Structure formats: structure tokens, C-alpha cells
Amino acid sequence: MTQTVSTETEMVQALDAEGNRTPCPEYEDALSTLSADDMRRMYEDMVLLRRFDTQATALQRQGELGLWPPSLGQEAAQIGLGQALRPQDFVFASYREHGVAFARGLQPADLLGVFRGTSHGGWDPQKHRFHTYAIVIGTQTLHATGYAMGMNLQGRVGNQNPERDVATVTCFGDGATSQGDVSEALTFAGAYNAPVLFYCQNNQWAISEPVHTQTSADLYRRGEGFGVPGVRVDGNDVLACWAVAQQALDRVRSAAGPFFIEAYTYRRGPHTTADDPTKYRSGAEVEAWERRDPILRMQRYLHREGIIDEAYETELEERGEQFAAEVREACKAMPDPAPEEMFSHAYREPHPLVEEEKESYLAYLAALDEEADR
Amino acid sequence: MTQTVSTETEMVQALDAEGNRTPCPEYEDALSTLSADDMRRMYEDMVLLRRFDTQATALQRQGELGLWPPSLGQEAAQIGLGQALRPQDFVFASYREHGVAFARGLQPADLLGVFRGTSHGGWDPQKHRFHTYAIVIGTQTLHATGYAMGMNLQGRVGNQNPERDVATVTCFGDGATSQGDVSEALTFAGAYNAPVLFYCQNNQWAISEPVHTQTSADLYRRGEGFGVPGVRVDGNDVLACWAVAQQALDRVRSAAGPFFIEAYTYRRGPHTTADDPTKYRSGAEVEAWERRDPILRMQRYLHREGIIDEAYETELEERGEQFAAEVREACKAMPDPAPEEMFSHAYREPHPLVEEEKESYLAYLAALDEEADR
Amino acid sequence: MSAEATTMTMAAALNASLRASMERDSQVLLMGEDIGKLGGVFRITEGLQKDFGEHRVIDTPLAESGIVGTAIGLAVSGYRPVVEIQFDAFVYPAYDQIVTQLAKLHSRTGGTQPLPVTIRIPYGGGIGSPEHHSESPEAVFGHHAGLRLMTASDPHSAYWVMQEAIRSDDPVIVFEPKRRYWMRGEVDTEAAEPLGAARILAEGTDVTLVTYGPLTPVAQTVVTQAAELGISVELVDLLSLNPLGLDLLEESVKRTGRLVIGHEAPTFLGMGAELSARMVERAFYHLEAPIARVGGFHLPYPPSRMEEHYLPDLDRLLDAVEDVMTH
Amino acid sequence: MSAEATTMTMAAALNASLRASMERDSQVLLMGEDIGKLGGVFRITEGLQKDFGEHRVIDTPLAESGIVGTAIGLAVSGYRPVVEIQFDAFVYPAYDQIVTQLAKLHSRTGGTQPLPVTIRIPYGGGIGSPEHHSESPEAVFGHHAGLRLMTASDPHSAYWVMQEAIRSDDPVIVFEPKRRYWMRGEVDTEAAEPLGAARILAEGTDVTLVTYGPLTPVAQTVVTQAAELGISVELVDLLSLNPLGLDLLEESVKRTGRLVIGHEAPTFLGMGAELSARMVERAFYHLEAPIARVGGFHLPYPPSRMEEHYLPDLDRLLDAVEDVMTH
């Protein structure tokens, strides 16, 4: 069996699995700036993300979604990054980054639509500064790098102005690191000193393949040979994820060049609702990672610090249930798009063949309707 | 101006630019096995390679070749590797590896045909254990890695049998390291512990682009993040190239896993005869590298050691001229292929459309001929 | 059908065909993402790693160019690799290796180096999947010489197409109609007759309908329904997309004088364009009406809640059949 | 032609067009391998880095997927990148980025994100180059919706096609006929009339000949020589390959009743297949003879000493014209 839990010691950590605050040498300054509110917000976001994810999984089982890729287990890695972002930053992510998406102001329906099959994305990337989910593994890392090159060209980094300097972030998985595109993104980022943060959630699995099928090396070191330094963080420790991301983002905004973070975590659910993980991994492994649950850990810490209490928890649970109800409703309210929508955005400027096909198909549908009416 | 000559100190070296034998710590054992004959052969091969290359360049100027990619300046890197290979090894190379090709028994006409336009390769890769030149940058690194995976599967490595254990080698340039395929080859090689040697001739230029356009990092470290360790060798020092290659090949044959060599050298000629390097680099840079000429260096050393003398040099020059004459003759003797040849090997098994097109085109040609005859 | 015929799904037929190939020839090995323990996301390789070992059923890193590129090297080292691409649109990262290397190496080596590589691609839509999981990319491979393209429309043809592909010394791409994986049918694993590049599934006299892969079962219903309307449809099913079984189609068109071509891939520059052009070249004076094409629109494959509008279906095919009859 | 017309090569016209675009719009930037100091291997970008700086004329690492992928990101950040692919067959490593990302992102973002990226590809053969330097890959991009494809056949059209491509908010691939880079012609940089998707270069009554890009100058000679044989050829030149200028072609075919299609790309699944199928759909009852296609063979592009046999030339086109006249 893969010993995925064993490398804990090499990672940046601020909270151990029991929720004890451990010394976090290079990040204590950053961590000391966190208020109780900040930390409570991290906890809340993780709890709500999980509630959302459970709800979405249920909606898939009920046939409301075609598929769902759960974020279960990766809450700390996603929320830690999400909260470290500034409004002006721009994120290019793959299909499992629900926590990051929420941090960018996306709505549940935006994400659900992609898996309900009403849209392939559909939101305005500029509005949220969060690009549409990428499904072809690794492609988004190049888009992020290009965007970051643009920020360099526009002088949007290195102005010592944290309100204005832009960090570009790309999120991807352990499996994605094998794709040529990801290496080319590291190449371009290194060559142009592009202000981009490579944020790799190593959740130990790419569908049924453990990370050692991809590589025998440590992922956080992947960028070095391209001129992109990196660090590994305990991806189940929201404080550490936040601190490492925050510092890396500052670095990137300051024009010091690209950076690579490996958030070492675990995908506790199936790859998607279509997957059967019992085919390829042991219950013992999953249980070992349950004991490192990111929410539990933070909960213990906040309780111990007196930042949250039972009353708060009860209220949070209620908010979670209400959120879930909204999610259910939003999902079911999403209508099937009308057929003419399909023809709307293939091109931005008029295209005679598309026009022709649209007209003839709509005429055909109308004729079918007429026939049916008779 | 790029300071391409400055990193000498970080490289494995056995002969300095003046041809003095310098201490070469990890490789002295290997070097001590070289006989005077061995070293003379290296020198000879370099001299003949250069004569060939000069002749081919001249043939291009005379219109006998469409194009020629000169190997000028890279003789040590190519011959050092070539002589370190064993008969059972297999090489997958790109279009400039004339020295390696000769070491595998290729004939001048084989190489010239590709640039005369009579063939895209045409030799049997199995016969020479040298695949056809790859022109699409980087693709061959994956073929080599796959071949090496095959050697693993067939138990053709790690038998402590140097006559039988197979090393697979792939040659590519500094520019090629940016291609996704090369990174994917490193990925597969690392993941499967494939017995493959990545042999990168960093000749400082990819057409008009200096190596720092590709990357800010050291190329010999590119593989580390994929689990492929590497070393940089002075690519203008044939003894060092041989020693480093020899040791790496042994390592690879012993099933210790993939390895990466960066041979730090310089492309002194144009990229191809179609190129005009004065557009992008200084004469001073080229001159600096002329002073590090690989042949001169070895010549000085061999003279000093009494391994070669004036008489030998005269005789070698004569052999060179004779070789050049043969090359000229072989080139001009190469007939234009008959049109039907074009239809011969697209498929191995019969293909009705190809048959149909062939028949109708040959009939058309015959009709044209008839018309002309009238 | 011989005594060996048994009823199974297309998925099971493909699995059995891969198994038979591996038993027959120890040089056959399988490569791909998640094909080992998981048996592939469609379970086509289910149980094969358990029975043949990790050295013959190889889980690869997540990199399609790498998979095809190393398969080429494995072929040069003597193997017959059978590569699984997880879904149609994920073949594009391997496009360069397929069209500049796999397709051309035999020719480049002057015919000395065979490249017996099979690439399996589950293709087509209709299963409610997200973006990139429902495309039909056959045409963009057909334009490049050096590759053979095959597909199947029922379990029996799937079994035999896979046999032929793996036996071929040319590189072959097998397009597997993923929405038919669960279709059941008789499979005769001892059949003696080769299936050929094209076959007539229903004889008819008024109009020829040619389809392949996932659309052929729909076309079979078209035949029945057209008959009710008094139209006799001859159904031609293509099993090879390169080379195309043009002789059989030509004969059919010459008999019926009318042709409807259906496929899921976009009409524009799709396989139907070539079929139409060839039939005009070969059977112009027999044509009594314009050739009709029914295919996907010139649009990105839409979100699944719209795919029923995108995919050619019974109604659209029947409509085209009726239409060419009124000319 | 206005007073601004000057005689120049197609290479110079393209260079002037890029320069004019960069002067007009500061968001236009150029990216590619060797386009800076060297000015590109064909010198199309000569002098532009010197005049606009390294930030607007960017030498990239040697990685086509990376070039297109980062161009997409640059477009999202507000630029209008113009990408040079060094030679036709070197576009294939970028195939995935082009067809799954560049072509689809506008649609994926619900029409909110324009992708004004231009990809310049020198294409076609006839210049005695090694393998991979002479291909015509337009068809394999045309099959994917979301891209516009353009080409040019003389310096003037090259100038204006590039203007239109860079101005478009859709991604455009411009196929530049590399063997015509040195062709001279009048260029009117102040021309007011748009050129359109297709244009008639010679009016004729007996047969329509449609070509594009590098073959059009050959087709012009066909027109002259056919006239000597008493055949009046109408020559249609396509400047847009997606969308196709079908209306103009249809009218021409309806007038002449005969059609010959020529291109360098392989006939099988080439642009000619679509043109033939469309004309059959639109002008069937006007056709007096089968439509003839003249294109490359279904073979890898051969070594240059054989390319004269591979490429459609004057004789083959003329032969086809005579042939359709005898039907």
C-alpha cells in the first residue's frame, strides 16, 4: 500500500492533526496577522464548502446532475488559497476547485450548471477574475502563465502596491503535472519571470492512479529545473495553506518571479460520482486520511482558542442547512437551455454556416412541432 | 551579450582549452582504460566528421543539397558519445547528429539523402540501432523512452552483462528542452525507471534564440524534478564527453534508472545553410568558442603525449580529402527517386485509395509522355 | 453464426477481443490511463491486469503525447501496443505524435520499420457527459495518410474490428462508439468471414443510407420506419473509415440512385463530405437527387442538456431520407 | 487601385500589414520562435522588434502548445496576440490548445470572453524543404468550430487578410502560402472595399475552377492555357476557408455547370470534399458533369525531389478542366 501520510515532517505545517498549533518558522509573522475573525471565516468557509459538496453529490445521485467531482478532504487547500487571494488576482483552475471558486464570488449555480449539463461554464472570467473550469488536464496552466506575462507587460506587478499588483494563480492536480502543457507553463513562467503561482493540490490520486504512477520525485521540486522554486505545505492545514499561499502571492506580486506550491492533501471521495474508488484503494488508507480531516483539525484549534463555541457551531450548522436548501433549489430551478442557445457563441462575429444551420434546425423543430400538433 | 563561456568551472572536464589534461575526479578510472588507439580514433573521427560537414555544406552551396545543418563545433560531444556506445545500444536522435550517426555505421549517403530531398530517412533503424533523424523537435525523446521501457520489460538491462544489457539514448538540443514532449519523456522515464540516457547538446542556440530564451535554469538539472539526475560536461572536450557518457551508459545498462547529460558546447556554423547567424550573434562570441575548438584541444593533447605526429596528421588529412571526394561522389550519384516510390510505404498493407491514386497518376504520366513524344 | 456465438455487450466483446489478442500474441500489451486496477473508466480492460500482470496492462502517467510516443518506442522494440485514450477529445495532446510520427515512421524508414500500434478511442456523444467527452474526431485523423481508422456498430463487429486492428502491421485507430458499450448482441468469436470495410445491413431499392459507429443502430430503425412510409432503404454500415469501403457503397448508390450520409461528427469537413465527393466522382450519372448529409452542427459539442438537439437522430435521418425521395 | 498602391512581395505586404496593425493598436503583439532579431525564418517580422521593442515582438521558447496557450492568457489579459508558427507541420504540438481551448473558450464563457488571437502559419510545398515543412493542414482545423481560417493568393490579398484577421474578435488562423512569399504584386494599403470570402479572378462560362492560396497563381495560368484550347474558365479564389464563400461559388457553378476544385492538401478529407458536397447540395440540378478534385495524394508529403509529382500543377489542373468538359 502507498504510504501517503508519511512525509508530514517535510511539509510546512501550523496545526498538527490534533489541532495543536505547531511552530511554523518562516510563516509566524504572517500567521500573527490573522485575527480570530479571519480564522473563523476560514473554518466557516470550509464547513460550508463541505456542505455544498455533500449536497451536490446528493443532487447527482438524484439525477439532477450528470456528474459531480467532490472536493471532500481538500477544503483546507482550497479555502487557504482562496482567502489569501486579493480582489485583483486572477485564477485559472480545473474542475474540482469549488472552494477557490466560492472565494472568487462564484455562485453555486455557476458550478452546478457545468455538471448538470446546462453550460460548459458560462460565467464571465473577468467579472470574478476566475476563469472557467478547465477539463482538459493542464491546459489552464498555460493560460495563467500567459495572463501573468500580460501583467508583467502592463506593469501590474512589482509596484510595492498590494492593492494593485496582480498575482495570477493556476490550480491543478498531481496527475496534471505529467502533462506537457504544465511543463511548458513552467518553462514560459521561468523564462519570462512571469508572476504566476503554480498551486498543485497533490490529493494522491489521479482517478485510479496513485501519485507514484506519475513520478518518483517530489512534486514541489518539479519547478526547480525550470527556474520555479517551490515548497510543500500540509494541504489539510488551513492555516499553513493560507500562510504559504499568502507569502507566495506576495512574492509573485512583487515581481520576484513564479513560484510552485504543492499542497499535500487527499481526495477522500471518488474521483467523480461515476468513479468506484474501492476498485483501487484501501479503506484503511481513506481512514488514515479521515483522521487528518482539515475541518476537524481547525475546529479543535478554534475551540481550544475559544474562538468558536457550541452555540456558534449550532448556528453554523443551521446556516449550512439553509445554504444546502438554496443549492438544491438553485439547481432544480436551472432550466434546460433552449436549442437556439447552442448556436449563440461559437463565434463572436456572424458566421454564415452557423446561421444557416441554426435557421434550418429551428425551422425543422417548428415543423416537427406542427406535425405533433396535428 | 550572453556570457556562454563562463560556466566552465561547473562542468566535468578532462582537457582544458589548451589541451592540458586536468584532474577529472569521478572519471579517472574510466579515463585510465583508454588506450592511445582509442584516443587517436576519437581524434580521427572528429577530424573526419568535420571534413564531412564542410563537404556537405559545400554541396549545399553547389545546389546538390536543399539544406544542411552543420555539426561544426559539436564534434567532441557527438564523437565522445558515439564511441561510448556499445553495439547493442539504440539511439534516437535529431537532425544534427552526424557524428553519432557515423558511429552507428550510417553512410554519408544516408544522411545526405535527407537533405538532398531523395528520402526522409530511409535506413533501417534496427540494422544500425539508430533511428531516423527526427525533425519535429523533441518527439524522439519519447520514442527512446518507450524503447527503453521495452528493454526493461524484456529483461535487457541489469544483467551485469555489458555485452547484452542495452542502453537507449536520445539526443536533442537546448531548444528542445522546452517542448512538452521532452518533459513527458522525463516523466515516463522517471516513473518507469526506464534505462534511457537523455543526451542534450546545449550548443547555446536554437536557431536565433540563445538558451536563456528557453530557460533561466541550468539544463543539466532539468531532469531532477522528474527523478532523472544529471550532470554537465564540457561538450568541447572529447575525453570528458566520452567518460561521462560511458559511465552514464553503464549506469543505465545496470538498471539504475534514467540519466541526463548536458554537453555544454557551441554551434559554430549557421543553424542550417539557410540561416544567417550574423543577424543575431556577435563575431566575438563565435571567436571565443573557436578558441575552445574540440579538435584543436585534442590535437594538442595527443601531440604532447606523442600519440600523433606530423606524419600522421598528413596522412589523416589525405584520408579526409579522400573521404570528402567519396562524399561528393556519393551525393551526386544519388538519383531522383521515381514517382512510383512515393506511393510505396505510406502503408505496409494494401490500401485501395493509395493504389487507385498510384495507378491513375502513373497512367497520367504515361499519357503526358506520349503527348510529348508526338 | 457458429456454435461459438454468445450474447454479450459491446464492452464485453471488446474485453474478450483484447483478451484473445493477448493470449494469442505475447507481444500485445495495453497502455493507458486507469486501465489497470480500475479496468478503464468504461471497464473495457476489466480483469486484464489481474490476469496478464502489470507488465502487459500498464497504467501510464497522465500524458497522451507521452503515451503514444512511448507506444511508438515500444513498437520499435518489438511490441504491439494497444493504447487507450480515455475520451475522444483527450486525444488532441497526442495529435502531433500520431500524425507526424506514428503515421509517418513506416514511410520515413523506407518501409523497414512496422508500427503495429492500435489506439482505442471511445468516441461520440449521447451519454450526458461534460465538455470534451462526446466528440467524434475521426475526420481530422483521416486526412493524414499512414493511419487506418476503424469503428464498429455492434458487439460482433467490435470484437472483429479489434482483432483486425491489433493484427495489422499498420497503425490503426479504433473509434469505439461509447454510447453503444452497453448494447447487447450475438458475438461469434470463431467467425471465419472477415467483415470487410463496409457491409450492407439492410437491402433496399429506393435510397442508400450510409452510417457508422454509434449512429448505425439508429439507422436500423430508420430502415423500419421508412418502410412503413413505403420507402425502401438500403443501409450501408462502414467498419473502416480509412480506407473507405467505396466499392460497395458505389454499387449500392448505383442501384438506388439516392444517398443519405449520417454521422455524429460535424458535417463541415466531416467524413460525409468525402463520401459525397467520392460518390459524385464515381456515380454522378446514377444520382437522381442531391446527396444529403446529416451530421453535427458547426458548433462546439454542446452541454449535455442540449445534445439531443445536436446529435443526428431518428427524426433527422428519416427527414433526410424522405427529403431525397421527394426530389 | 488607389494612389497608395505600390509593388511589393507578399512577404513585404505581410510585414507592412503587421506593422500597420501594431501602429494602429497598441494591444497587438507578436509572438513566436525566432521572430525577433532574426525577423522569422521567412523574415515576415523583419525589423519589427527593432521598431516596437522586445515587449511587443516576443521571441518565445521552442514550444508551440506553450506559445498558443500563453497567447490565450495574453488575450484574456487584454492583448491581441499574433502568433507565428514556424512551419505548417509544427503547429501540431499546439493542436490541443487550438481546438479545445482557443476555438472553444468564447463559447465556454457564454460569449463573455473574446479571444482575438491570430495564428500565422506558412503553409504548402514547392520550396524544396525537408519533411514537415511543406504541409497544408487547413482541413484539420476547419472541422472544429470556433476558428476562422483565411489565406491569400497575392500580396494585396495577403495585406488585407492579415488586417481582417487581426481586427477580428474571433480567433483566426491565417495560412500564408510560403512559396508565394517572394511573389510581387500591387498592394493598395488604402483600399476601401473588403475583399470578401471569395472572389472571381477571371470570368468564364464553361467551367468554374476554384483554388486558394499557393495554387491560385497556377490556376491563373490554367485560365490562359484553357482559353487557347477554347475553354472559358471562371476562376474563383477563396480568401476565407472558414467560413467558405459558398454563395459566390454557387452562383458561378450555376452559371458554368461544371466545377474543378484544386488545392495542395491531400484530396482525401480535404477542403475540396466539403466544397464538392456543398455544391452538390446547392447546385445539383445545374451540374453537367461530375465535380473534379485535384489535390495532394493520400501520402505523407514526399521528399522534395518528388514533390513536383505530389503537388497539383498546371498540367494536372488543365487535365481536370479538359476532363470535365468532355463529360
Ligand SMILES: Cc1ncc(C[n+]2csc(CCOP(=O)(O)OP(=O)(O)O)c2C)c(N)n1
Ligand atoms: C488531457 C486529459 N486526459 C485525460 C483526462 C481524463 N481525466 C479527467 S480527471 C483525470 C485525473 C486528474 O488527476 P489530477 O490532475 O490529480 O486531478 P484530481 O482529479 O485529482 O483533482 C483524468 C485522467 C482529461 N480530463 N484530460
Ligand SMILES: Cc1ncc(C[n+]2csc(CCOP(=O)(O)OP(=O)(O)O)c2C)c(N)n1
Ligand atoms: C516542433 C518544432 N517546432 C519548430 C521547429 C523548427 N526548428 C527546427 S530546429 C529549431 C531549433 C532547435 O534548437 P535546438 O533544440 O537547440 O537544436 P539545435 O538546432 O541547436 O541542434 C527549430 C525551432 C521544429 N523543427 N519542430
Ligand SMILES: [Mg+2]
Ligand atoms: Mg489528484
Ligand SMILES: [Mg+2]
Ligand atoms: Mg541548440
